[in-house]
Amino acid sequence: MRDSKRLLSIFRNLSETRQQALLEYAAFLAGKEGAEIAAAPPTEPLPIPRPEQENVVKAIRRLMQTYPMLERNRIFHEASAQMTRHLIHGVAAVEVIDELEQIFARQYQQHLDALKQDLLSS
Template identity: 50%
Template structure:
């Protein structure tokens, strides 16, 4: 086990159950981002409906699937900030998910505009 792995395990063990769950959710988010295969992507949103009950992590995953044409790196900072707003600052999930929806829509609108600018 590396020193980083030992440190992470020590920190994990010191956390409350709720904080452990949040840490695992965030680790899932990072792992999914790093392991996603590149493939041909739709240029239109997939219209995946928002469930009545949804965690912020699941909303991020849903929105990433819904907007496959968006570059993840361009969304990373803002998405991470909203996730932090929920996990650390205890903002309600529904409120943060609304902001995530608006964020992804805004980036999609910018993507469409950039595509139109390329063709003119």
């Protein structure tokens, strides 16, 4: 409440041109905040079905879209290891994709556990 009174006092002491500029800036900030809220990733995995025929790269893309709330850097190492298993060691794509799905599900569970822990500690 104190900040709003201060803002109103400052606003009243500005010239009409600067008042208009301040209003435009406030509208800009309000729109930006609304866009950030709208752009927030979903909290639950998206229901993107696994196609019958899928290569490992497309599976990783699909899983990244399915789990947009996960930090890519946390998954990158494990996903890269699975890609190496497929490309270098000749492990079948289906087996690698199964493992990738488990990795993403595990990371999602860890994400949920961390959120719960944050709620409990605050």
